[in-house]
Amino acid sequence: MAHAARPLRIWAVSDGRAGIEAQALGLAEAVARLRPAHIAIKRIGWKAGLGRLPWRMIPPGARTGDVIGEPYPHIWIAAGRATLPLSTRMLAWSGGQTFVVQTQDPRAPLDRFDLVIPPAHDGLTGPNVLPILGAPNRISRERLDLERAKFQERWAALPTPRIAVIIGGRSRAHDLPKQHGIKMARQITAAVEAAGGSLLVSFTRRTPPATQAAMREVFASLPGEIWDGTGENPYFAMLASADAILVTEDSTNLATDAAATGKPLFTLGMVGRSPKLQAFHADLGTRGIARPFAGEFTARLYAPVAETDRAAAELLRRYDGSS
Known part of the structure; x- marks a missing residue:
């Protein structure tokens, strides 16, 4: 992949629900803490209840919400089932120029993505899979x-x-x-x-x-x-x-x-x-x-969980190494 000039353009894509959007946006923000980037939030939906269908059966033209079109971003970070009809096609649409990242288990062919970041408890494995504890978040x-x-x-x-x-x-x-x-x-x-x-x-x-x-x-x-x-x-x-x-x-x-x-x-x-x-x-x-919880608040100390930062660093490592 021929990398464009910095700063990176990143799209954080979801259906706009707070918990789902926070995963895509949190990971995008963590990347931006490591490298200059412009983040655009993209919220999408589907007409006439089509979003309930399997992703293969949803025509991209039935999309509602924010504009998804050229020029495509350097990095596409998506979360949630509603994004799959787009995420699974983004590599082809961009001619391989967009690095496509999906959080959660997409339940779709993994070769449609450059990187998949599911929670470890999903048990998903693969060469382009980075399991993390929990989910990406916006905490820093x-x-x-x-x-x-x-x-x-x-x-x-x-x-x-x-x-x-x-x-x-x-x-x-x-x-x-x-x-x-x-x-x-x-x-x-x-x-x-x-x-x-x-x-x-x-x-x-x-x-x-x-x-x-x-x-x-x-x-x-x-x-x-x-x-x-x-x-x-x-x-x-x-x-x-x-x-x-x-x-x-x-x-x-x-x-x-x-x-x-x-x-x-x-x-x-x-x-x-x-x-x-x-x-x-x-x-x-x-x-x-x-x-x-058992009625009291004492607990041993632990290091703050920083899985989103770890995922962001690995995302950039793979992005830099792609060709």
């Missing part, structure tokens, strides 16, 4: 410091330890019904009260509304902040400002983000199970990074 030391500074005055008076609680919700494998959420909230509240600390809580879009309302009511007795979804999102600031972090077990992204801080990390059990996520959390436990 600089970002954490910046986000902490934004909210420092707002949370300065909160008692310590400050406990960040990130709550997921309904997915293919898991659910968080109201009564389970109440039980979870009561356990967390009792532990924070015993520690004399405060709470920083963020729910996701997947949290069932009735469950969220019930948990808010339980948490209301504690000092802290429960983000109401308005104003600037304090998610990264909560991770940066916390003395310990609790995340529900339904998401690779939430645990990966938290693990990138190096803070004590605990997982919250939900209804349902996922063998792949169980393997992921078991790996976190074996590495001494996380463990199930």
